[in-house]
Amino acid sequence: MLTRDLRDIAEIEKLTDLPKFVRLLAEHSGQLVNYPAFGGGIDVTYKTSQRYVGLLEQVFLVATLQPWYTNAIKRVINTPKLHFLDSGGLAASRGLNFARVKADRSASGALVESFVFAEIMKLMAWSDIRLAPFHFRDQEGREVDIVLERDDGMIAGIEVKASAPVTAGDLSGLKKLVEAAKDRFAYGVVLYDGDTIVPFGERLAAAPISCLWR
Numbered sequence: 001m002l003t004r005d006l007r008d009i010a011e012i013e014k015l016t017d018l019p020k021f022v023r024l025l026a027e028h029s030g031q032l033v034n035y036p037a038f039g040g041g042i043d044v045t046y047k048t049s050q051r052y053v054g055l056l057e058q059v060f061l062v063a064t065l066q067p068w069y070t071n072a073i074k075r076v077i078n079t080p081k082l083h084f085l086d087s088g089g090l091a092a093s094r095g096l097n098f099a100r101v102k103a104d105r106s107a108s109g110a111l112v113e114s115f116v117f118a119e120i121m122k123l124m125a126w127s128d129i130r131l132a133p134f135h136f137r138d139q140e141g142r143e144v145d146i147v148l149e150r151d152d153g154m155i156a157g158i159e160v161k162a163s164a165p166v167t168a169g170d171l172s173g174l175k176k177l178v179e180a181a182k183d184r185f186a187y188g189v190v191l192y193d194g195d196t197i198v199p200f201g202e203r204l205a206a207a208p209i210s211c212l213w214r
Contacts, residue, residue, distance in 0.1 A: 005059045017042040021052060025062060025082060026093035030110035030145075032079045032137075033064060053082070060085055063121070068134035068147040068155075070180050077137040087115040105163055112162035112209070113145055116191055119212050120146060120158070136177055144173040144188070155181040157188040164194040166206035174204055 002018065024041040028034065039049030056062045064080040084090035091097070091111055101108045117133075124131050130151040137143035146158040157177045161170055174188035190206040198206040 002059070002061065006055055018052075021049075022056070022061070023093050025053070025056070026084060026090055028082055029062075029084045029090055029094075030113045031082060032077065033082050061089070063117075065117070065133060065135045065146070068136045068149065077139060081135045083114045083117045085114075085118045085121070087111055087118060090114055109162045112193075113160040116158070116160045116209060116212070117146060120148075123212070124148075136173065136180075138176060142173045142176045144177050147177065150186075153184050154186045155184050156186050159188070159190045160209075161190055161192040164192050166190050166192050166194070166198060166200075168200065170206075171200055171204055178203070 002022065006018065021038065021042050024038060028038070033053070035046045035049045035053070038053065039046055042049075044052075053062065053064065057064065061084065063083050063085055065083060066080050067078050069078065084093075094111070096107060096111060101111075121133070124133070131148045132151075134147040134149065135143070135145060136147050136157070143159075144157040145160045148156045148158070150156075155177070157174045159170065159174055170190050170192075171188070174190070177188065178185045185203065188204045190200075191209045191211070192206055193209065194206070195208050195210075197208070197211075200206065
């Protein structure tokens with residue numbers, strides 16, 4: 001289906017290598033985009049791999065999340081982040097099944113993050129609030145998986161944790177975002193695999209992932 005859809009919208013030089021390219025992207029879901037590494041996996045150039053990712057965005061298989069930054073903080077990573085939009089396809093591409101995830105919960109981290117990202121994109125699609133999604137990461141490795149910016153400039157941060165419990169250390173990225181956004185920061189939350197809302201001071205909390213559907 002993928003090769004048929006792409007054949008309809010563009011000329012692909014290495015169509016038979018596309019499944020390998022998709023599996024390579026699956027291994028990088030939830031990570032910063034690395035076009036040279038993507039292209040090297042099927043022996044194509046940086047520009048070609050960038051074009052392939054763009055085409056996969058057009059058929060809604062993946063999305064690239066641009067970095068959020070402000071002049072208030074200089075040392076930030078300005079590289080986009082890659083997400084699969086189909087968590088079932090991501091799991092299949094990475095060889096993840098129920099038994100493997102049950103035996104090693106850490107294997108599901110990127111899967112859960114991309115799943116939450118896709119769910120938030122769905123919620124944004126029908127919301128009356130105009131939001132733009134980003135990610136945040138500084139050069140010390142402190143990051144926020146999803147940053148939502150409202151059209152008036154207000155900021156909310158969402159960190160995703162595929163386990164429990166949540167500790168104060170899990171909010172280090174959100175605290176850095178508070179520092180960067182200042183008065184524009186509205187709220188920050190760590191969505192985690194639990195069933196209790198836990199406050200972590202003013203405008204910060206941990207909440208179950210299931211809150212997305214409440």
